[in-house]
Amino acid sequence: MTRTWTPGDEDAALSAIAATPRLVVALDFDGTASPLVPDPMAARALPEVAEQVARLSALPDTVVAYVSGRSMDDLRVITEHTDDALIALAGSHGAQYWYPGVGAAEPDATGTAEGSREELWEAARPIIDRYEGAELEPKTFGMGVHTRTAAPEVEKAVFAEIDALVAERFPHWRRRAGHRVLEFSSRAEGKDAAMTALREHFDATAILFAGDDVTDEDAMRVLSGDDLGVRVGPGESAATLRVESPQQIALLLETLADERASLRE
Numbered sequence: 001m002t003r004t005w006t007p008g009d010e011d012a013a014l015s016a017i018a019a020t021p022r023l024v025v026a027l028d029f030d031g032t033a034s035p036l037v038p039d040p041m042a043a044r045a046l047p048e049v050a051e052q053v054a055r056l057s058a059l060p061d062t063v064v065a066y067v068s069g070r071s072m073d074d075l076r077v078i079t080e081h082t083d084d085a086l087i088a089l090a091g092s093h094g095a096q097y098w099y100p101g102v103g104a105a106e107p108d109a110t111g112t113a114e115g116s117r118e119e120l121w122e123a124a125r126p127i128i129d130r131y132e133g134a135e136l137e138p139k140t141f142g143m144g145v146h147t148r149t150a151a152p153e154v155e156k157a158v159f160a161e162i163d164a165l166v167a168e169r170f171p172h173w174r175r176r177a178g179h180r181v182l183e184f185s186s187r188a189e190g191k192d193a194a195m196t197a198l199r200e201h202f203d204a205t206a207i208l209f210a211g212d213d214v215t216d217e218d219a220m221r222v223l224s225g226d227d228l229g230v231r232v233g234p235g236e237s238a239a240t241l242r243v244e245s246p247q248q249i250a251l252l253l254e255t256l257a258d259e260r261a262s263l264r265e
Helices: 012-018 047-058 072-078 117-129 152-169 191-202 214-222 246-263
Strands: 023-027 062-067 088-091 096-099 103-105 135-139 142-146 174-178 181-185 206-211 228-232 241-243
Touching: 012 228, 012 246, 023 047, 023 191, 023 246, 047 062, 047 246, 062 191, 072 088, 072 096, 088 191, 096 191, 117 135, 117 142, 117 152, 135 181, 142 152, 152 174, 152 181, 174 214, 191 206, 191 214, 206 214, 206 246, 214 228, 228 246, 241 246
Parallel strands: 023 062, 023 206, 062 088, 206 228, 228 241
Antiparallel strands: 088 096, 096 103, 135 142, 142 181, 174 181
16 A cells, blocks of 8 residues: 655655665656656756755665656656766666666667557657647657647547557557557567666665656566655555655655665765
8 A cells, every 4th residue: 555755754664775785766757856847858857856866876885767768868868867877777668778887788679569660650740740739759669649738638639549540550569658648669668677677787685666657557566575666646556655746756865865875874
C-alpha cells in the first residue's frame, strides 16, 4: 500500500535505503525531476532537484540516473547532460544507456519490430497535423504524440486515429499511454529493463526509483527487497511512498542526501 510522505517525516524505508552499501537513485524526468511543460523540449530539472542530484552524485557508492521515455539525444538536451557527467541515463524506456566513464552503450539490435520509424512518421504526420494542439515527437525507435495544449476531445480523436493506423500497419509495436501523450516503439523494453540494467552495471544493493506516470509502474513493479519506489502525484501505484510534486521530490532527495552523507562522515 502506498503511503504519503510529508517533508520532515522520519520514514524507516527512506532511512534504510540511505544506509544501503551501493545505491542507485533512478528518477523519471518529465513530471518527476521537471514539471510537465507545454513544449516537451523546454523541460528542465527544477533547480532544487538538480542541486540534490549533484549532492547525491558526489557521495561515495551513490549513482543517480535519469530513466525516461525520451530518446537519448533529447534526454541529454533536457537534462543538460555533458560528456563528463556523473549522472547515468536510460533513454527510450530502457533501450538506450549512457554510463559515466563509459559513454553511450549501443542497444542490442535484436528485438526490433517490423517497419521503420520513418514509415510511421510519414503515415502519422498528416493525421496529427489536422488536430490543433497535437504534436509529433520523433523518437529513435518510434514516436510520441503529445497533446499537452490540445482540448480533451481533440486528444481523444487524434489518439483514436493514430491507434487505428498503428494497429493496421505496425501491429507488433509497443504502445504506451501517459500524461497527454501516446507513444509507439519498435522496441519491447520498458523501465523494468532499465532497473535490471542499472542494478547490474553498478552492482547496486538497492534502487530508489521515482516516477509519476503509468509507464513508470513497469519499474515500480520489479522493485523488491531493499528497493524503494516513490510515486509523484495521484494514481494507482506499486510504490511504497507518494509525494505530491517535483518540488517534494527535491525535499525527499535532500532528506536522502542528508542521511546518506551523515553515515559516511
